[in-house]
Amino acid sequence: MNESIPSITVGDVDELDRPVFLDVRERNEYDAGHAPGVTWHALGTLEAVVATLPTSQTILCICRSGARSGRATEFLRSQGIDAVNLEGGMQAWAAFGFDVVCDDGSDGTVI
Numbered sequence: 001m002n003e004s005i006p007s008i009t010v011g012d013v014d015e016l017d018r019p020v021f022l023d024v025r026e027r028n029e030y031d032a033g034h035a036p037g038v039t040w041h042a043l044g045t046l047e048a049v050v051a052t053l054p055t056s057q058t059i060l061c062i063c064r065s066g067a068r069s070g071r072a073t074e075f076l077r078s079q080g081i082d083a084v085n086l087e088g089g090m091q092a093w094a095a096f097g098f099d100v101v102c103d104d105g106s107d108g109t110v111i
Helices: 010-015 027-032 043-052 067-078 089-095
Strands: 020-023 059-062 083-086
Touching: 010 089, 043 067, 059 067, 059 089, 067 083, 083 089
Parallel strands: 020 059, 059 083
Antiparallel strands: none
């Protein structure tokens, strides 16, 4: 991954000012469990939806381990959007003890 891509650890997410959480995993991964309140757009769809993303807040890109979200962060920044990668992705999120949920509010899992 490009070393110039800004990233943040799970423990430091609260330092961001009202970030928009963007999950870029595939649908089955998102459906199995995600961070509460995220927006979901698979990595492959970002080019088509970039114009719909907010530009007044930092976008925190999340995937399973941090690789796809790193590519998403790089792409969004190339489009002039303030984006940051979550190091370790949802695996780090869950390991830190943060909630992983399904859309119906039930407990989710990271796959």
